[in-house]
Amino acid sequence: MTKEVEYKTYTISELSKAFDVTPRALRLYEESGILSPKREGSKRVYFERDKVRLRLLLRGKRLGYSLAEIKELFDIYESNSGEEGQLLLLLETMEVKRKQLETKKIDVEIALQEIEKVTNTARKTLKEISATKN
Amino acid sequence: MTKEVEYKTYTISELSKAFDVTPRALRLYEESGILSPKREGSKRVYFERDKVRLRLLLRGKRLGYSLAEIKELFDIYESNSGEEGQLLLLLETMEVKRKQLETKKIDVEIALQEIEKVTNTARKTLKEISATKN
DNA sequence: TAAAAGATTGACGCTTACGTAAACGTAATA
DNA sequence: TATTACGTTTACGTAAGCGTCAATCTTTTA
Structure with missing residues (x-):
């Protein structure tokens, strides 16, 4: 009996609206190695994990940390x-x-x-x- | 009887050391319209007023404000x-x-x-x- | 008096964090 | 089926905030 778990997913525009950032920014965060959405074909699919990380990322930014520093923190933690x-x-x-x-x-x-x-x-x-x- | 008041003044390098910023930065802050040291010939002379403003400026920066925003605040206040x-x-x-x-x-x-x-x-x-x- | 120490004004360079446009693909909808 | 919506990559542009010469001047100090 396999346990089916529903994971809510988001498209780039959904996530971008939810957090009030542009898709461009989300792509940059990915390029920076902080987010790593799955793909469905060529399209990005964001999971809860990405949402959590994005929330932390944005708080980090508001606190004045650079993307590099934020990535470093995630890396050390993980x-x-x-x-x-x-x-x-x-x-x-x-x-x-x-x-x-x-x-x-x-x-x-x-x-x-x-x-x-x-x-x-x-x-x-x-x-x-x-x-x-x- | 004229009242002589001694004002302590600072050269650019003194002030830069005191606040751990480079002279270049101080010149930029001046160019941005936030500091306005007097001149002695061509040399900048900083007074208490500049020191106070610099302290506020740097705190503003640490809080994430841009030089433009900081200037705006000073302007409104003054x-x-x-x-x-x-x-x-x-x-x-x-x-x-x-x-x-x-x-x-x-x-x-x-x-x-x-x-x-x-x-x-x-x-x-x-x-x-x-x-x-x- | 010669050299070192500090200062000045350009002016170009660099990094970060995106904005913006181009050119193209795919999928839903009128 | 034509259009609209949304997505992708590539790539150049931009603003902020300095860093870093270079050339020149003035003032100490040895």
Whole structure:
């Protein structure tokens, strides 16, 4: 008794709409070795795995990582043989990334504080203006 | 009695070392209209104001903003006449940026969580390995 | 005073991350 | 069956953000 599992698949345009990226970008991500859709003839067929990776990829981009860096991360993560050396490499890499992200987090928070300051000052001035008007 | 105020100034190489950017970059930032050092003959002289702006610029970059966007922000902030329309524009702009930053904050936090998961899994596996060894 | 250290202005080069168009194939639809 | 929609590869174009000379000038410093 074979267990039939339905895998949802996506065409390039479906995936591109779903994530608001162009097909061109998806092809580039493939060329960069990050996505690897199956083929049906010459047409790309994307599976859940690709969707997951694309989601991570885009988050990575928003965080400022280059495609090369993102691929590197995927590679390290996947090449993980469960072997000790590999695991240690993984841990080191993650530690580096973690520190970068903590720094970024601080950058974001400082920026938010600055925005708040500017905003408060502007609001005060506005209030004074409307008070003067009356 | 004239009040003499000492302003600390910087040469391009001093500032470049202080912020770990190349002189070339500083010249580009000037060309982009973000920095505007005074001149002593043909030589650039940077004041505190430039230092402050550079610090903000670099944070902006780390947050993923382009030089053009950064300049735009400075422009809006400075063109602020205290006039009502300008203040409202400033508030709107800041609100947009604030939302972007909140999104980025979430991205960072999700990424940190993912790193934690991967890290924990790797650590567990490592423990199992060292247990087997004995 | 000669040489080294820093500065300046071009100007061309390079990488990343796509955009865009061309030329072509296949499949669904009017 | 003709057209429209969607897909493919190939390839050139582009914008941003510098890197890297080259040629020249000025100022220290040995």
